[in-house]
Amino acid sequence: MKRAGVVALNTFREAVRDRVLYNLLFFALVMMAASIIAGQISIGIEQTVIVTLGLSAISLIGLLISVFIGVGLVSKEMDKRTLYALLAKPVRRWEFLLGKFGGLVLTLAVNTAAMGLGLFLALMYAKQTLERGDATVFVAVYFIWLKLALVVALALLFSCFTTPLLAILFTAGVYIVGLYVQELRNMPMQVMSPGMTAFTKWLSYLLPNFENFNIMAMAAHSRQVPGKLIVQNTLYTAIYCAIVLTGAILVFSRRNLK
Amino acid sequence: MHAPAIETENLTKEYPHGFLNLKKKTSLEGLNMQVDEGEIFGFIGPNGAGKTTAIKLLMRLIFPTAGSARILGKPISDIEMHRDVGYLPEQPFFYDYLTAEELLDYFARIHDLTASDRKERVQQMLKKVGLETAGKIQLRKYSKGMLQRVGMAQAILHDPKVVILDEPMSGLDPVGRREVRDIILALKREGKTVMFSTHILSDAEMLCDRVGVIVGGKLRGVGAPEQLVDVKTQSMEIFFELTGQSTAPLLAKATRTGDRYRLQVPEAELYGAIEQVRAAGARILSVTPVRATLEEFFMNLVGADGAQAAAVEVSGK
Numbered sequence: 159m160k161r162a163g164v165v166a167l168n169t170f171r172e173a174v175r176d177r178v179l180y181n182l183l184f185f186a187l188v189m190m191a192a193s194i195i196a197g198q199i200s201i202g203i204e205q206t207v208i209v210t211l212g213l214s215a216i217s218l219i220g221l222l223i224s225v226f227i228g229v230g231l232v233s234k235e236m237d238k239r240t241l242y243a244l245l246a247k248p249v250r251r252w253e254f255l256l257g258k259f260g261g262l263v264l265t266l267a268v269n270t271a272a273m274g275l276g277l278f279l280a281l282m283y284a285k286q287t288l289e290r291g292d293a294t295v296f297v298a299v300y301f302i303w304l305k306l307a308l309v310v311a312l313a314l315l316f317s318c319f320t321t322p323l324l325a326i327l328f329t330a331g332v333y334i335v336g337l338y339v340q341e342l343r344n345m346p347m348q349v350m351s352p353g354m355t356a357f358t359k360w361l362s363y364l365l366p367n368f369e370n371f372n373i374m375a376m377a378a379h380s381r382q383v384p385g386k387l388i389v390q391n392t393l394y395t396a397i398y399c400a401i402v403l404t405g406a407i408l409v410f411s412r413r414n415l416k
Numbered sequence: 417m418h419a420p421a422i423e424t425e426n427l428t429k430e431y432p433h434g435f436l437n438l439k440k441k442t443s444l445e446g447l448n449m450q451v452d453e454g455e456i457f458g459f460i461g462p463n464g465a466g467k468t469t470a471i472k473l474l475m476r477l478i479f480p481t482a483g484s485a486r487i488l489g490k491p492i493s494d495i496e497m498h499r500d501v502g503y504l505p506e507q508p509f510f511y512d513y514l515t516a517e518e519l520l521d522y523f524a525r526i527h528d529l530t531a532s533d534r535k536e537r538v539q540q541m542l543k544k545v546g547l548e549t550a551g552k553i554q555l556r557k558y559s560k561g562m563l564q565r566v567g568m569a570q571a572i573l574h575d576p577k578v579v580i581l582d583e584p585m586s587g588l589d590p591v592g593r594r595e596v597r598d599i600i601l602a603l604k605r606e607g608k609t610v611m612f613s614t615h616i617l618s619d620a621e622m623l624c625d626r627v628g629v630i631v632g633g634k635l636r637g638v639g640a641p642e643q644l645v646d647v648k649t650q651s652m653e654i655f656f657e658l659t660g661q662s663t664a665p666l667l668a669k670a671t672r673t674g675d676r677y678r679l680q681v682p683e684a685e686l687y688g689a690i691e692q693v694r695a696a697g698a699r700i701l702s703v704t705p706v707r708a709t710l711e712e713f714f715m716n717l718v719g720a721d722g723a724q725a726a727a728v729e730v731s732g733k
């Protein structure tokens with residue numbers, strides 16, 4: 159387990175030294191600035207504009223990092239054969255995989271926290287006042303981070319048994335469907351065959367449900383988030399990640415490196 | 417009796433390929449091999465023979481279709497045993513965003529070395545492989561030969577008992593090759609077991625206590641390198657100088673450059689030929705054994721009938 163930590167720190171170091179990351183962070187700052195300007199010209203709803211734009215930017219950039227770096231975490235090491243020397247050392251494959259996952263999730267934590275702080279400052283600048291509900295922005299950013307962790311786990315799983323390109327497509331696909339799981343569950347079941355109904359229901363529980371992670375509206379109106387939702391989302395992410403990572407480990411532990 | 421340092425039993429690897437993966441290609445076929453503690457063992461064979469496959473199986477990078485292997489008496493699945501094993505991959509490549517120092521420090525952490533040990537070992541290793549001035553340069557700026565040296569450094573970083581090197585001399589200039597040879601010999605002096613693969617016969621001849629010859633996925637023979645040399649010495653070359661004309665019949669068979677001649681004769685006829693050359697009034701400059709090139713040697717083995725295969729199958733075990 160200690161070795162997983164060592165791998166994680168190295169993964170974090172790799173991300174920090176990657177120029178792409180800084181380009182994305184720069185893009186985030188530009189978005190924040192744009193949201194302030196957009197907020198100023200939309201009198202009365204400026205908070206909504208800033209928060210919506212800001213959170214969307216954080217989410218989008220996080221998703222790009224999670225999917226692209228997430229899929230590359232293991233597949234790049236296999237392609238470049240950097241894995242050979244490492245896996246011949248006393249490291250178990252699950253330790254390596256967990257380390258890779260942990261390293262990127264740590265990177266995302268630092269990233270989203272930095273961007274979240276930027277958003278909060280932009281909001282303060284526009285509002286010039288502070289109320290208790292404003293902290294909801296941070297909860298929204300926390301939920302985004304949880305969602306990203308889940309996406310990384312999925313990207314890792316797919317990259318363990320298919321090509322990077324397909325893994326990117328699968329991850330993006332599952333993410334998009336995951337946004338609409340609630341709709342899937344609420345589909346008018348009577349128009350479908352019983353088999354179809356059962357399948358849809360089964361699928362809607364198998365797929366990750368990202369619906370509860372979106373609290374943009376609450377943040378835009380500085381409404382407080384119920385503690386129950388925070389606990390629920392945290393547990394959901396932890397359990398879902400554990401299951402997905404177990405799958406990834408099962409696949410990767412049997413895999414022949416080319 | 418100690419358990420052998422490395423021991424494989426019927427180790428086999430098949431790769432599925434072709435339409436729907438229905439066909440199978442056997443990269444390694446029933447490898448039975450033992451490397452004794454403290455010896456330098458050369459694993460020689462032409463490209464595509466299955467050397468890398470065997471080594472990757474030992475390092476658990478790929479998994480066998482059949483068979484098993486033990487290192488230091490423990491099954492290779494035993495993760496703790498790998499603390500005592502060092503491995504240099506073929507054409508090694510490492511994280512290019514790290515410096516050599518950072519990479520070695522990272523691997524030393526994986527090996528659970530303490531902070532002060534790490535610092536000391538990393539510098540020691542860099543020095544050993546001649547990279548002490550390049551330790552702070554990112555690996556993306558390294559040449560192939562330098563990466564090979566880093567690979568060597570990480571293989572022996574944790575003072576392993578068994579060192580397995582896949583083509584350690586490839587990509588190196590003559591100086592680098594000699595340095596690697598020195599490192600391997602130093603390891604032997606420290607009592608380590610070294611197994612390395614190569615397709616260059618002379619490297620194996622110079623270093624190994626024993627060699628195993630692998631061709632086409634099969635181990636064709638194991639023995640001391642001198643015994644292999646015997647097999648492949650087929651003729652002798654006499655190099656001599658002769659001024660003026662001579663009608664000795666043997667001279668017709670020689671290749672001439674100015675006053676100098678090269679003459680190849682079968683080993684059995686060497687002394688007779690020397691007499692004749694001297695009788696013709698020549699000055700002999702050198703007599704050297706002509707070794708079949710490695711390719712010829714391996715080609716013989718591949719096409720070998722039983723007799724030839726048996727010729728390589730020298731005592732050893």
Ligand SMILES: Nc1ncnc2c1ncn2[C@@H]1O[C@H](COP(=O)(O)OP(=O)(O)O)[C@@H](O)[C@H]1O
Nearest residue numbers: 416431443461462463464465466467468469470
């Ligand atoms: N991942 C793989 N898939 C299919 N065939 C492979 C794979 N790896 C190696 N081979 C085949 O196995 C044989 C042995 O290869 P290798 O062990 O690399 O040889 P060597 O190291 O002796 O040059 C080669 O014919 C090679 O094409």
Ligand SMILES: [Mg+2]
Nearest residue numbers: 464467468506
């Ligand atoms: Mg090879």
